[in-house]
Amino acid sequence: MYAVNVRDHFMIAHSFRGAVFGPAQRMHGATYVVDLELRREALDPDGIVVDIGLATQVLHEELALLNFRNLDEMPEFAGKNTTTEFLARVLFDRIAARIAAGAMGPHATERGGVPGLSAMRVCLNESHVAWAAYEGVLPATTA
Amino acid sequence: MYAVNVRDHFMIAHSFRGAVFGPAQRMHGATYVVDLELRREALDPDGIVVDIGLATQVLHEELALLNFRNLDEMPEFAGKNTTTEFLARVLFDRIAARIAAGAMGPHATERGGVPGLSAMRVCLNESHVAWAAYEGVLPATTA
Amino acid sequence: MYAVNVRDHFMIAHSFRGAVFGPAQRMHGATYVVDLELRREALDPDGIVVDIGLATQVLHEELALLNFRNLDEMPEFAGKNTTTEFLARVLFDRIAARIAAGAMGPHATERGGVPGLSAMRVCLNESHVAWAAYEGVLPATTA
Amino acid sequence: MYAVNVRDHFMIAHSFRGAVFGPAQRMHGATYVVDLELRREALDPDGIVVDIGLATQVLHEELALLNFRNLDEMPEFAGKNTTTEFLARVLFDRIAARIAAGAMGPHATERGGVPGLSAMRVCLNESHVAWAAYEGVLPATTA
Amino acid sequence: MYAVNVRDHFMIAHSFRGAVFGPAQRMHGATYVVDLELRREALDPDGIVVDIGLATQVLHEELALLNFRNLDEMPEFAGKNTTTEFLARVLFDRIAARIAAGAMGPHATERGGVPGLSAMRVCLNESHVAWAAYEGVLPATTA
Amino acid sequence: MYAVNVRDHFMIAHSFRGAVFGPAQRMHGATYVVDLELRREALDPDGIVVDIGLATQVLHEELALLNFRNLDEMPEFAGKNTTTEFLARVLFDRIAARIAAGAMGPHATERGGVPGLSAMRVCLNESHVAWAAYEGVLPATTA
Numbered sequence: 065m066y067a068v069n070v071r072d073h074f075m076i077a078h079s080f081r082g083a084v085f086g087p088a089q090r091m092h093g094a095t096y097v098v099d100l101e102l103r104r105e106a107l108d109p110d111g112i113v114v115d116i117g118l119a120t121q122v123l124h125e126e127l128a129l130l131n132f133r134n135l136d137e138m139p140e141f142a143g144k145n146t147t148t149e150f151l152a153r154v155l156f157d158r159i160a161a162r163i164a165a166g167a168m169g170p171h172a173t174e175r176g177g178v179p180g181l182s183a184m185r186v187c188l189n190e191s192h193v194a195w196a197a198y199e200g201v202l203p204a205t206t207a
Numbered sequence: 208m209y210a211v212n213v214r215d216h217f218m219i220a221h222s223f224r225g226a227v228f229g230p231a232q233r234m235h236g237a238t239y240v241v242d243l244e245l246r247r248e249a250l251d252p253d254g255i256v257v258d259i260g261l262a263t264q265v266l267h268e269e270l271a272l273l274n275f276r277n278l279d280e281m282p283e284f285a286g287k288n289t290t291t292e293f294l295a296r297v298l299f300d301r302i303a304a305r306i307a308a309g310a311m312g313p314h315a316t317e318r319g320g321v322p323g324l325s326a327m328r329v330c331l332n333e334s335h336v337a338w339a340a341y342e343g344v345l346p347a348t349t350a
Numbered sequence: 351m352y353a354v355n356v357r358d359h360f361m362i363a364h365s366f367r368g369a370v371f372g373p374a375q376r377m378h379g380a381t382y383v384v385d386l387e388l389r390r391e392a393l394d395p396d397g398i399v400v401d402i403g404l405a406t407q408v409l410h411e412e413l414a415l416l417n418f419r420n421l422d423e424m425p426e427f428a429g430k431n432t433t434t435e436f437l438a439r440v441l442f443d444r445i446a447a448r449i450a451a452g453a454m455g456p457h458a459t460e461r462g463g464v465p466g467l468s469a470m471r472v473c474l475n476e477s478h479v480a481w482a483a484y485e486g487v488l489p490a491t492t493a
Numbered sequence: 494m495y496a497v498n499v500r501d502h503f504m505i506a507h508s509f510r511g512a513v514f515g516p517a518q519r520m521h522g523a524t525y526v527v528d529l530e531l532r533r534e535a536l537d538p539d540g541i542v543v544d545i546g547l548a549t550q551v552l553h554e555e556l557a558l559l560n561f562r563n564l565d566e567m568p569e570f571a572g573k574n575t576t577t578e579f580l581a582r583v584l585f586d587r588i589a590a591r592i593a594a595g596a597m598g599p600h601a602t603e604r605g606g607v608p609g610l611s612a613m614r615v616c617l618n619e620s621h622v623a624w625a626a627y628e629g630v631l632p633a634t635t636a
Numbered sequence: 637m638y639a640v641n642v643r644d645h646f647m648i649a650h651s652f653r654g655a656v657f658g659p660a661q662r663m664h665g666a667t668y669v670v671d672l673e674l675r676r677e678a679l680d681p682d683g684i685v686v687d688i689g690l691a692t693q694v695l696h697e698e699l700a701l702l703n704f705r706n707l708d709e710m711p712e713f714a715g716k717n718t719t720t721e722f723l724a725r726v727l728f729d730r731i732a733a734r735i736a737a738g739a740m741g742p743h744a745t746e747r748g749g750v751p752g753l754s755a756m757r758v759c760l761n762e763s764h765v766a767w768a769a770y771e772g773v774l775p776a777t778t779a
Numbered sequence: 780m781y782a783v784n785v786r787d788h789f790m791i792a793h794s795f796r797g798a799v800f801g802p803a804q805r806m807h808g809a810t811y812v813v814d815l816e817l818r819r820e821a822l823d824p825d826g827i828v829v830d831i832g833l834a835t836q837v838l839h840e841e842l843a844l845l846n847f848r849n850l851d852e853m854p855e856f857a858g859k860n861t862t863t864e865f866l867a868r869v870l871f872d873r874i875a876a877r878i879a880a881g882a883m884g885p886h887a888t889e890r891g892g893v894p895g896l897s898a899m900r901v902c903l904n905e906s907h908v909a910w911a912a913y914e915g916v917l918p919a920t921t922a
Contacts, residue, residue: 065629066578071622073477077363077379077420082253084314086260091420093363093379097478107582110511111574116623117515134363134377145254149209153250171513191359192383192907193214194259200208216906220792220808220849225539227600229546234849236792236808240907277792277806288540292495296536334788335764335812336500337545343494351915352864357908368682370743372689393868396797397860402909403801431683435638439679457799478621479643480688486637502763506649506665506706520706522649522665526764563649563663620645621669654825656886658832717826721781725822765786766831772780 068113069101070120074127078135080145091136096151096188098127100159101199103183108171114181115171122167126158148188148196156186156198164205173205180205211256212244213263217270221278223288234279239294239331241270243302244342246326251314257324258314265310269301291331291339299329299341307348316348323348354399355387356406360413364421366431377422382437382474384413386445387485389469394457400467401457408453412444434474434482442472442484450491459491466491497542498530499549503556507564509574520565525580525617527556529588530628532612537600543610544600551596555587577617577625585615585627593634602634609634640685641673642692646699650707652717663708668723668760670699672731673771675755680743686753687743694739698730720760720768728758728770736777745777752777783828784816785835789842793850795860806851811866811903813842815874816914818898823886829896830886837882841873863903863911871901871913878917894919 077093100123104113135146144150163172163181173180185199220236243266247256278289287293306315306324316323328342363379386409390399421432430436449458449467459466471485506522529552533542564575573579592601592610602609614628649665672695676685707718716722735744735753745752757771792808815838819828850861859865878887878896888895900914 066582066625066627068578068625069623071478073479075374075378075380075477077377084253084255084258084260084312087418088361090418091363091423092361092418093381094361095379095381095477107576107578110513111576111579112513113578113625115513117513120622132373132376132378137377147250147254149211149250149256150254153209169513191361191381192357193263193359195212196256197210197212198208199210214907216908218803218807218809218906220806227539227541227544227546227598230847233847234792234852235790235847236810237790238808238810238906275802275805275807280806290536290540292497292536292542293540296495334790334810335786336549336788338498339542340496340498341494342496351913352868353912353914354864355910355912370682370684370687370689370741393862393864396799397862397865398799399864399911401799403799406908433679433683435640435679435685436683439638455799479692481641482685483639483641484637485639500764502765504664504666504763506663516704517647519704520649520709521647521704522667523647524665524667524763561659561662561664566663620647620667621643622645656825656827656830656832656884719822719826721783721822721828722826725781765835767784768828769782769784770780771782 065103065105066107066113067101067103068116068119069099070116070123071097071099072120072123072127073097074131076130076133076135078146080147082145085145094190096148096190098123098155099187099189101185101187102181104179104181106178108178109176110171112171115169118168122159122162126155126162148190148194149198152186152188152196152198156184156200159186160184160202163202208246208248209250209256210244210246211259211262212242213259213266214240214242215263215266215270216240217274219273219276219278221289223290225288228288237333239291239333241266241298242330242332244328244330245324247322247324249321251321252319253314255314258312261311261315265302265305269298269305291333291337292341295329295331295339295341299327299343302329303327303345306345351389351391352393352399353387353389354402354405355385356402356409357383357385358406358409358413359383360417362416362419362421364432366433368431371431380476382434382476384409384441385473385475387471387473388467390465390467392464394464395462396457398457401455404454404458408445408448412441412448434476434480435484438472438474438482438484442470442486445472446470446488450489494532494534495536495542496530496532497545497548498528499545499552500526500528501549501552501556502526503560505559505562505564507575509576511574514574523619525577525619527552527584528616528618530614530616531610533608533610535607537607538605539600541600544598547597551588551591555584555591577619577623578627581615581617581625581627585613585629588615589613589631592631637675637677638679638685639673639675640688640691641671642688642695643669643671644692644695644699645669646703648702648705648707650718652719654717657717666762668720668762670695670727671757671759671761673757673759674753676751676753678750680750681748682743684743687741690740694731694734698727698734720762720766721770724758724760724768724770728756728772731758732756732774735774780818780820781822781828782816782818783831783834784814785831785838786812786814787835787838787842788812789846791845791848791850793861795862797860800860809905811863811905813838813870814900814902814904816900816902817896819894819896821893823893824891825886827886830884833883837874837877841870841877863905863909864913867901867903867911867913871899871915874901875899875917889919
């Protein structure tokens with residue numbers, strides 16, 4: 065199994081509801097340094113897992129939608145605790161949809177008999193002592 | 208699959224027996240920076256993998272039992288080489304037992320139909336160029 | 351010149367005023383991983399720069415006053431842009447005052463003819479690609 | 494499952510062919526910080542996954558064959574794009590062959606009923622924001 | 637004294653002349669992860685050392701002129717060993733000239749009686765075990 | 780001012796005397812990841828601060844004298860607390876003496892009118908949250 069990882073970051077404000085969160089129930093924030101790992105069983109005819117330029121761009125575009133935002137005010141997160149693990153899943157689903165829609169180009173999909181990206185992991189590093197991640201399979205795609 | 212990781216460290220002295228260890232057969236020591244990773248298939252109703260405060264506390268308590276110790280003098284390690292990989296397993300077993308005993312609280316176990324923690328990985332970073340880890344499944348728990 | 355550094359972190363929400371800040375004028379947040387470096391010309395009779403346990407405790411106490419807060423709502427920051435460099439200075443001044451008041455114990459001050467801590471640096475790492483710091487001299491202290 | 498990881502690095506020049514590589518089609522280079530991770534189901538009778546000294550030596554020897562080279566001029570890479578993921582696989586195959594030939598000593602193979610190394614992962618970190626890896630199983634070996 | 641640091645990277649090929657360089661006399665390459673640190677005695681009226689967006693942009697533009705290049709073929713380096721320390725100085729001089737020419741905007745220069753940037757440090761990290769840097773004062777600038 | 784840094788590590792056992800050390804009065808140990816930084820006003824005629832191969836070798840040789848040792852049993856440390864800051868100074872003095880004796884070769888000393896190494900910093904990273912360092916000037920040397 066091959067894997068390629070690219071890294072970027074975003075900075076947000078939010079608050080949590082539930083006694084388990086203690087002082088994090090107050091409005092606070094975080095820098096999330098995000099690792100996006102893409103996996104594939106065999107290399108593409110060009111010798112790559114994915115176009116690293118496009119992977120970097122898609123990650124940056126998705127993070128830009130959250131960057132410098134107060135997540136408590138975003139309708140799509142209403143009634144949700146935007147924990148680190150929850151956000152890892154949100155980014156996984158959004159990026160998986162972008163891949164399925166072709167945003168990572170033909171190099172991410174089946175080409176010359178080589179199956180495309182097969183799995184993905186999104187990891188959010190929230191400090192020097194804590195991170196959370198979500199990983200799962202990707203549906204088979206054809207250009 | 209979701210994962211959450213917390214980090215802490217401990218500092219010990221020890222020595223090894225066996226020609227394979229070369230100069231490490233002498234009394235020496237190490238700083239181990241420990242990553243404790245907890246995995247779960249679905250998020251708890253509060254949107255978390257585990258109460259990160261309790262996970263941090265349990266890790267700290269287990270490391271405190273070893274911190275600032277000469278492992279060669281601890282009865283539970285008599286006749287054992289306390290290698291990095293061996294210590295990773297020791298910590299895995301001890302923390303797994305703590306979880307089974309409820310030390311990570313109700314958020315670590317089955318709640319509202321969501322199964323509890325399913326797997327764990329303990330990684331000991333011993334320098335900027337070496338680490339060892341042990342990972343395995345956790346038994347299903349009910350509050 | 352000797353130096354000792356300890357590290358901790360805090361997580362806050364805030365917003366900035368001024369066109370130079372662009373999208374950071376919106377409510378957002380940050381994780382700050384803080385390095386506190388203490389300097390001294392000669393070692394104390396115990397062979398240390400400072401009681402590292404007390405240095406860690408003082409840093410943690412000062413960060414706890416900011417942790418999980420919306421800085422925009424704190425009276426002491428009214429009318430200020432709580433930029434990373436500004437916060438580095440705030441923490442410098444607060445910790446310097448704590449040292450002057452004896453919070454780092456007798457090992458931080460003149461003892462047996464050895465002058466106490468002479469300088470300090472506070473560095474806030476806000477992501478994997480950016481940090482800001484403030485450093486300056488400390489006034490001579492006597493126990 | 495146990496794992497042990499050792500780290501080293503090498504520095505090379507190369508160029509790529511194919512529009513997907515953009516400016517990387519020009520002659521350029523990279524520092525690759527390499528993580529070699531070796532996995533095993535149970536510890537050897539000495540309490541280790543592998544002789545870490547031999548693992549470090551084998552990794553260093555393999556990297557030395559590439560270090561300070563222009564990969565475009567090496568016959569074994571003729572007609573290939575020596576991407577990070579491709580090089581991860583090259584190193585995987587070469588190190589796997591060295592293990593099969595006994596280069597990591599008797600501690601890497603079946604001993605006293607304990608099966609030898611079962612899997613390996615080679616990860617090449619090419620910058621602070623990107624890495625690629627290849628992982629796979631190792632054939633069962635007997636001393 | 638205040639400081640702000642931003643980080644980016646570039647990847648090049650080159651070779652050295654001189655017996656002291658050993659195997660690095662061959663064509664090889666490097667990834668350089670660059671830290672650009674800007675220092676100032678007092679904060680600007682907006683509470684900043686510099687417009688971090690412009691600092692990031694200027695660093696990126698200067699690295700882009702070197703990125704994915706064979707330095708041996710660039711006329712400005714003819715007859716020079718492009719060592720890590722040499723490149724740190726090249727980047728220092730180029731960025732200092734950009735600052736003097738106003739590329740970091742009015743926030744980098746004297747404003748409202750607050751002197752502008754006073755010093756700079758450029759550090760090139762070439763692996764996990766080596767880096768080189770150049771630091772020096774900056775000439776006083778007026779908008 | 781130019782600087783070059785190389786990194787290596789060593790692992791030791793020791794104990795401290797004095798109430799300020801709390802549980803560290805017990806026999807324990809540490810991994811020290813050591814940064815050796817060498818400074819010079821101008822580059823050598825070869826375009827370097829120092830022969831990085833020799834700097835790496837000298838650092839490794841000095842660390843080898845301490846590696847895998849119980850410092851409490853070494854005569855040169857009798858009656859001393861081998862704290863991190865104390866060890867930084869020990870290594871500074873030993874490496875300074877090696878440089879003065881020519882161990883870093885002619886590239887470390889005055890050549891062609893360019894003064895040799897002028898200052899040095901030794902930093903011992905003892906965990907992910909603490910380090911200590913000693914820095915000072917080096918005496919002028921002539922080949």
